[in-house]
Amino acid sequence: MALPPDTRTLVWTVPIRLGHWCLAALVVVNLFFNDTGGKVHRYIGYAAAAVVALRLIYGLVHRHGPSGLRPPSPSACRAHLRAMFSGEVARATGHNPLGAAMTFALWSLVLLLALTGWVSRWDLFWGDDWPIVIHEILTIVLQVCIVTHLLGVIASSLLERQNLVRAMVDGRKQVDEVPGRDGRASAAEVTHR
Template identity: 40%
Template structure:
């Protein structure tokens, strides 16, 4: 079944590429420009969460507490629930990464303002946010690989092609 539309996949992979570039590349004018592009894509993806395709919408995957508890129980039992869209933990990670990317853009912008010239705290916040993104990206990638192996559903391929296997118990 087609789950992830082209816009979801495009924003996911372009933002992923920008984040990797900005974490490991030089901190120059390209770094700044790409940071703002990433923030713009995150804002566009958030808008797409309200108006986009069925599985891209927040209503399909918003990580409500009840769904999170139910999903965690299924993991503890060794039988993870299948979700066509994001599972509740994946949804939380998406929201966290989006927040961190937007916060990085804001902190990067603040660092360039005359009002904060000579202040260390904007740069320190930016550095801590970048570390948080690094950790979250690592968790995200490892979780996608482990869940792909555990559930025998290639989640990475699904984010490339947009297609996921349908199970009888799918949402």
């Protein structure tokens, strides 16, 4: 018996998926080195910041589609949250508004962590604790955001009735058609209305 054809749409390119999993691995591995503050911790942190920087550049080059850089509006986030609680969630091309907001939050935290880690090494701040204190606070905020991100992926997978982790592995998801100019909505229209 033949398998039914895969009706899922390719939404995540190989560079997006590699960047996602590289960043996830670097952040998780670096959490194990966070007490030492040594070279390994620093270099992993800088590598994570480099992955984010490359992703931002990729998003600027590929402005259209799910890979583009479009922060969601607060109204889109509120509307998506209401839809989640009513059980009427549309399958977005790319990230839904809350997922997009979390993506920007995670990227910002990784960049701020790299910056505060770098600043804490400056001779100018030798003996000052504030860069390290800020770095530690940002680490806790990042950990909370990671847990929230994972819970959001689980909730969205259940509500949308699709495996979003698999989508970040093979790049394909089920996407609801939303009428647009040509009968289909663009990623920006679906994700950021």
